[in-house]
Amino acid sequence: FEKNALGRPLNNVEILITAGPTREKIDPVRYFTNHSSGKMGYAIAEMAEKLGANVTLITGPTSLTPPEFVTTIQIESAQEMYDRVIELYPKSDVVIKSAAVADYRPINTYEQKLKKQNDDLHIKMERTTDILKELGKLKTHQLLVGFAAETNNVEEYAKKKLATKNLDLIVANNVTYEGAGFGTDTNIVTIYDRNQVSLELPLLTKQEVAKHLLEKVHVLLKGAR
Ligand code: CTP
Ligand code: CA
DSSP states (O other): OOOOTTTTTTOOOOEEEEESSSOOOEEEEEOOOOOOHHHHHHHHHHHHHHHOOOEEEEOOOOOOOOOOOEEEOOSHHHHHHHHHHHSSSSTEEEEEEBBBSEEESSSSSSSOOOOOSOOOOOOOOEEOOOOHHHHHHSSSSEEEEEEEESSOOOHHHHHHHHTTTTSSSSEETTTTTTOOOOOOOEEEEEEEETTTTTTEOOOOEEHHHHHHHHHHHHHHHHHOO
């Protein structure tokens, strides 16, 4: 980092970060979700704040304590996350979408607890909105950062997402690697930009990954100003 006078390189930068899983309701006592712990997103929020940014964290349910001096908004469903993100998008300089957003939600939700009946149960699902893809379409001045958690063909899938979602950076990881999966305190990622430049990082704490990512963001912001 090339620090400014205050030693806070991201001073005055508005950063919106999403973290954690979403919950898609079935009935009052059940939902669909995933294994996201929120640790990566919270680490980015905390680090961005330390580096001087004005940070808003939009988070699904996690067991983590919201970072100090970060505006934290709790949501549950993909639709709620979408609504809050869209609302804050115009005034954001950077959006980092580390949340593991559900791709599908039940078409029908039940107001009363679903009683067991037959031997099998079919729950029909529909697609949620791809929040990041929408942001890519609506992009004016924002720098967009996506995540790609994959189990195979990591580079290919990550680069495809970078292009189709109109992102500036994508953070790819293979969740099957030891120390890189959901819920761990460490991660092994490669960061791709639009110029085919990649930064392949070793096993690091999520705090260290956050720092490398924000440094890359800082460099791109400087180029744009
Ligand atoms: N994402 C999003 N809204 C969704 C689904 C995904 O904003 N409804 C974002 C995630 O937050 C992440 C990026 O898109 O930053 C990639 O998510 P990922 O699940 O890896 O990719 P998908 O595009 O959903 O494709 P697939 O799950 O089929 O690999
Ligand atoms: Ca997905």
